[in-house]
Amino acid sequence: MTEKNHLAPVWSQLTGLKVASGSGAIVTTVDGEEYLDFTSGIAVTSTGHSHPKVVEAIQRQAARFIHAQVNIYIHDLLEPLAAKLNEITPPSIDTFFFSNSGAEATEGSVKLAKAASKKPHIIVFQGSFHGRTAQTMAMTMAKTGYKAGYAPFPAGIYTSDFPDPFVTGLDEDATTKLALKSFDQVLATQTAPTETAAVVIELVQGEGGYRAASKAFVEGLYERCKDKGILFVADEVQSGFGRTGKLFAVEHYGIEPDIMVMAKGIASGFPFSAIGSSYELMEKWPVGSHGGTYGGNPIGAAAALATIDILTGEGFIENVAARGDQLRSGLEELAKAYPAIGDVRGLGMMIGCAIVDPGTGEPDAARVNAMLTHTRENGKVILLNAGTYNNIIRWMPPLIVTESQIAQGLAAFEAALKATEK
Numbered sequence: 001m002t003e004k005n006h007l008a009p010v011w012s013q014l015t016g017l018k019v020a021s022g023s024g025a026i027v028t029t030v031d032g033e034e035y036l037d038f039t040s041g042i043a044v045t046s047t048g049h050s051h052p053k054v055v056e057a058i059q060r061q062a063a064r065f066i067h068a069q070v071n072i073y074i075h076d077l078l079e080p081l082a083a084k085l086n087e088i089t090p091p092s093i094d095t096f097f098f099s100n101s102g103a104e105a106t107e108g109s110v111k112l113a114k115a116a117s118k119k120p121h122i123i124v125f126q127g128s129f130h131g132r133t134a135q136t137m138a139m140t141m142a143k144t145g146y147k148a149g150y151a152p153f154p155a156g157i158y159t160s161d162f163p164d165p166f167v168t169g170l171d172e173d174a175t176t177k178l179a180l181k182s183f184d185q186v187l188a189t190q191t192a193p194t195e196t197a198a199v200v201i202e203l204v205q206g207e208g209g210y211r212a213a214s215k216a217f218v219e220g221l222y223e224r225c226k227d228k229g230i231l232f233v234a235d236e237v238q239s240g241f242g243r244t245g246k247l248f249a250v251e252h253y254g255i256e257p258d259i260m261v262m263a264k265g266i267a268s269g270f271p272f273s274a275i276g277s278s279y280e281l282m283e284k285w286p287v288g289s290h291g292g293t294y295g296g297n298p299i300g301a302a303a304a305l306a307t308i309d310i311l312t313g314e315g316f317i318e319n320v321a322a323r324g325d326q327l328r329s330g331l332e333e334l335a336k337a338y339p340a341i342g343d344v345r346g347l348g349m350m351i352g353c354a355i356v357d358p359g360t361g362e363p364d365a366a367r368v369n370a371m372l373t374h375t376r377e378n379g380k381v382i383l384l385n386a387g388t389y390n391n392i393i394r395w396m397p398p399l400i401v402t403e404s405q406i407a408q409g410l411a412a413f414e415a416a417l418k419a420t421e422k
């Protein structure tokens with residue numbers, strides 16, 4: 001926080017802006033200034049701030065029931081929401097457990113995988129981010145800063161390479177082969193398939209830098225998991241609910257995960273998350289061995305149902321893909337003129353732009369910071385960074401963003417590139 005007050009200073013703070021309201025892609029400060037919010041509250045408000053349909057659903061439900069605890073009652077939105085999620089997730093997923101945050105659901109998915117397989121270990125990937133609880137912090141490999149000072153961590157977590165050509169310095173094919181070799185090696189040297197409950201993977205890494213895994217890697221990993229009886233857990237917390245131009249990132253890869261973890265975009269900002277799997281798997285989770293006071297909250301369920309209704313409305317996802325194409329081609333054009341743009345990566349409206357020193361190709365986090373300040377102060381556009389070296393500018397506009405708002409974002413970005421040229 002920027003000034004001393006009664007708020008814990010542990011929160012990092014990007015803008016210092018004091019906001020009073022939000023509508024669509026715009027947030028308004030207490031002083032009446034308007035900004036284009038291209039962070040979507042870290043990929044959450046995909047339907048825009050306070051979408052009228054979501055607001056109406058929340059208001060209606062608040063008057064009916066605020067808290068109908070799931071161990072005590074079965075409220076009347078639980079099954080409709082599970083049925084709706086069944087419709088929009090891959091055929092392998094038909095049964096759902098609800099909780100409150102991404103970390104809670106990711107941690108829950110590991111409990112489910114361990115309980116169902118009766119195996120103790122999991123494999124995660126370099127560059128991963130799975131949350132801030134002890135278990136999910138231990139599963140996070142994107143940055144030491146997320147973990148420093150909190151050891152010891154829960155055990156039984158092994159790390160395999162994520163296919164990242166920026167790390168290997170090789171082309172996509174060679175990088176894919178290396179990452180699959182790394183996985184084979186982890187299984188041969190550290191945790192045998194008989195001891196490995198699951199792999200947990202973000203198919204498009206979020207905090208790690210908006211890097212999409214290659215299709216060949218995901219196919220190879222999936223095949224190995226099927227062969228060796230290892231559960232495939234897709235962490236779709238950041239990539240889910242339309243963010244990548246499809247409802248879920250798994251659809252880009254043509255795979256059906258055993259377990260899917262969902263949060264963020266699921267309820268337009270109301271804290272809500274879900275774990276999905278087959279009924280056969282869920283049935284192996286001993287009754288009472290997992291739960292939570294607030295999971296499946298009726299207001300959250302109402303917000304999620306309204307959100308899904310909007311996302312599956314006619315033309316919605318097509319607009320995400322079209323705006324994503326506009327954004328990506330705009331950034332690729334800029335990359336031709338500005339050698340500081342080292343890479344444009346990601347899928348749909350989950351796009352990362354690596355900023356590097358044009359001379360050395362090394363990450364340039366200082367310039368990213370200067371650029372984020374410039375786009376905010378001069379262009380009234382709020383962008384956020386990501387990546388192990390803090391040099392990825394990530395684009396995650398609300399999915400209802402318009403063509404002219406994307407153009408405004410790109411113009412602010414180009415102005416920031418110009419202003420920070422060395």
Ligand SMILES: Cc1ncc(COP(=O)(O)O)c(C=O)c1O
Pocket residue numbers: 042101102103104106129130131132202206207235236237238239263264
């Ligand atoms: C892929 C992924 N998994 C899990 C989490 C943790 O979610 P939450 O912050 O809601 O606990 C995040 C948050 O950024 C995420 O991006």
